[in-house]
Every structure is written in structure tokens, then in C-alpha cells.
Amino acid sequence: MAILASLWQSRLYGLEILRSLSEKSQLDVAEGTLYPILSRLKAEGLLQSEWVEAEAGHPRKYYWLTAPGRHRAREMAESWHTFSASLADLVQPLLGGKHR
Amino acid sequence: MTSMASLADNRVASYLARLSTALSAVGPAERDEIVREIRAHILDSVSSGTDAAAPVDRVLRLLGGPEELADRYTTERLLTRAGRSFSPWLLLRTSWRWAKLGIAGTITFFVAFIGYAMALALTVAVFLKPFMPSRLGMWLGPKTLNVGVPDHPEAMRELLGHWFVPVIAVAAFAFAVGTTQALRWLISRRSSTPAYKAPAQDSVRAQI
Numbered sequence: 001m002a003i004l005a006s007l008w009q010s011r012l013y014g015l016e017i018l019r020s021l022s023e024k025s026q027l028d029v030a031e032g033t034l035y036p037i038l039s040r041l042k043a044e045g046l047l048q049s050e051w052v053e054a055e056a057g058h059p060r061k062y063y064w065l066t067a068p069g070r071h072r073a074r075e076m077a078e079s080w081h082t083f084s085a086s087l088a089d090l091v092q093p094l095l096g097g098k099h100r
Numbered sequence: 101m102t103s104m105a106s107l108a109d110n111r112v113a114s115y116l117a118r119l120s121t122a123l124s125a126v127g128p129a130e131r132d133e134i135v136r137e138i139r140a141h142i143l144d145s146v147s148s149g150t151d152a153a154a155p156v157d158r159v160l161r162l163l164g165g166p167e168e169l170a171d172r173y174t175t176e177r178l179l180t181r182a183g184r185s186f187s188p189w190l191l192l193r194t195s196w197r198w199a200k201l202g203i204a205g206t207i208t209f210f211v212a213f214i215g216y217a218m219a220l221a222l223t224v225a226v227f228l229k230p231f232m233p234s235r236l237g238m239w240l241g242p243k244t245l246n247v248g249v250p251d252h253p254e255a256m257r258e259l260l261g262h263w264f265v266p267v268i269a270v271a272a273f274a275f276a277v278g279t280t281q282a283l284r285w286l287i288s289r290r291s292s293t294p295a296y297k298a299p300a301q302d303s304v305r306a307q308i
Binding site: 030 | 140162173176
């Protein structure tokens with residue numbers, strides 16, 4: 001879900017996805033885990049990719065969400081939101097008035 | 101400096117060569133694509149690395165060994181195929197590989213193993229029935245119910261009689277189909293981000 005969510009607003013290449021996940025959600029995905037997952041998500045039709053020549057002197061492989069990918073990302077986000085809201089209700093008494 | 105850069109290039113070239121070799125199960129076009137992407141990742145990471153002493157070593161370490169990385173690609177490809185497949189062999193093989201990656205895969209493998217083992221055992225019982233018509237059956241004892249050949253049939257009662265073959269055949273088929281559908285569901289419901297490194301002290305470590 002996190003990888004799909006990171007691509008919601010723009011096309012990104014692998015290193016940008018890692019940085020986006022780390023900066024926005026504090027999730028550190030292992031490099032050796034990310035690329036095989038990107039490959040699978042593409043094979044499942046949730047992502048599309050394209051090589052783009054970059055200023056760095058070598059091309060980069062950019063990914064973006066397909067229509068089914070956007071649909072799946074939204075479904076997963078809704079499930080996660082429902083789950084996290086339930087959990088927040090559960091722990092609310094532990095936090096007292098601090099996090100209202 | 102030049103020699104250090106050359107050494108780093110050699111390490112990268114060696115890593116990519118080993119990765120390419122380890123991806124033998126992948127088609128040539130896809131293999132080249134993977135190697136090209138990992139090469140781009142290394143170049144990008146090295147050029148933006150903050151560890152000036154040995155950025156290449158650090159980047160390669162974070163990627164994991166080339167054989168390990170290739171194994172992950174192979175497993176992900178199998179999971180994609182298995183999620184659409186009805187082949188028990190492919191589903192069993194995929195769940196075994198997935199089991200090496202975490203608890204969800206381990207649970208899936210046990211479902212696969214137990215489900216298909218039951219289906220196989222019941223199928224064998226159906227084919228053996230004509231050879232031991234009076235001994236093989238579904239036996240009910242004082243405390244047990246089993247399908248097979250009991251040690252003390254005099255203390256037990258056979259329940260199915262002539263219905264043994266059709267009932268057990270249907271049960272075997274149901275186990276096989278049920279296990280296959282359960283595995284397809286478990287694999288297709290698989291999380292998109294299965295593993296995380298240990299992050300900062302107060303951040304999240306979870307499968308989301």
C-alpha cells in the first residue's frame with residue numbers, strides 16, 4: 001500500500017520512492033525489497049514504467065499508477081484508514097486528554 | 101583516487117554480473133531490464149551518498165547479496181503467477197519460497213502442505229479400497245474416527261460401506277479445491293510491502 005501511495009501524485013523512480021517513504025511515513029523499505037515488489041506490481045498491471053534519460057548521465061526507470069493501480073491504492077487506503085481509526089479509538093483511553 | 105574509482109566500478113560490475121547469472125530463471129529481456137535498473141539505482145545512490153569513504157560498499161550492502169536479490173525477484177514472479185494459477189504444484193512451490201520471507205508465507209505453506217497432503221492421502225485411500233475392501237474404511241471407535249486400516253477392527257464400526265469410494269473421492273476433491281482457492285486468496289491478498297529494515301527509534305515497523 002505504501003509503495004502505491006507514494007506514486008499517487010507523481011511519477012517516481014526507485015530511489016525517489018524510497019526517499020518519499022522514508023521522509024513522509026518514516027517507513028524504511030529495504031532497497032533489495034523494493035525493486036522486486038515494483039517488478040511484481042508492474043506484472044500485476046498496477047504500475048506502468050518508462051525509461052527516461054536523466055541529467056545524471058544515465059536513464060532512470062520511472063513508475064506511475066495505472067487505473068487499476070489507483071483503484072487498488074484507494075481500496076487499500078480505505079481499509080487502512082478504517083483499521084487505524086478503530087485502533088485509535090482503542091488506545092484513546094491510554095492517552096487521556098493528550099491526543100484529542 | 102582513480103584506482104579507488106576503478107575498484108568501485110569493478111565491485112559494481114561484479115555485483116551486476118552475479119545478479120545476471122543468478123537471474124537464470126528469468127527471460128533475457130526481463131533480466132537485462134532488472135540489471136539495468138539496479139545499475140541505475142547504484143549510480144544514483146553513489147552520486148548522492150553521504151558516506152564518502154565507501155558509498156559503493158554501503159549501497160551494495162543495502163541491496164543485499166546478488167543471489168539474495170535475484171531470489172526475491174524470482175519469488176515475486178512466482179507469487180504473481182501463483183495468484184492466477186490453479187496448479188497445486190506451483191502454489192505449493194510458491195508458498196515454500198514465500199515461507200522463507202516471513203510469517204505470512206509460513207502460514208500459507210502450512211495451509212498448502214496440510215491441505216494437499218489430506219487430498220493426496222484420501223485419493224490414495226480411494227485407489228487402495230478395491231485391494232482391501234473389508235479392511236480399508238472410515239472406522240468409528242470408542243474415542244476415534246479415522247480413514248484407513250485399523251489395528252483392532254473388532255472394536256470399531258465401519259461407517260461408509262459401499263459409499264466409501266464416492267464419499268472419500270468427493271472429500272479428496274473438496275480438500276484439493278478448497279486448498280487451491282485458499283492459497284490463491286492468501287497470495288492475492290498479500291501485502292504490497294512485506295519487509296522493512298529496522299527504522300528510527302520511534303517509527304513504525306510493521307507490515308502494511
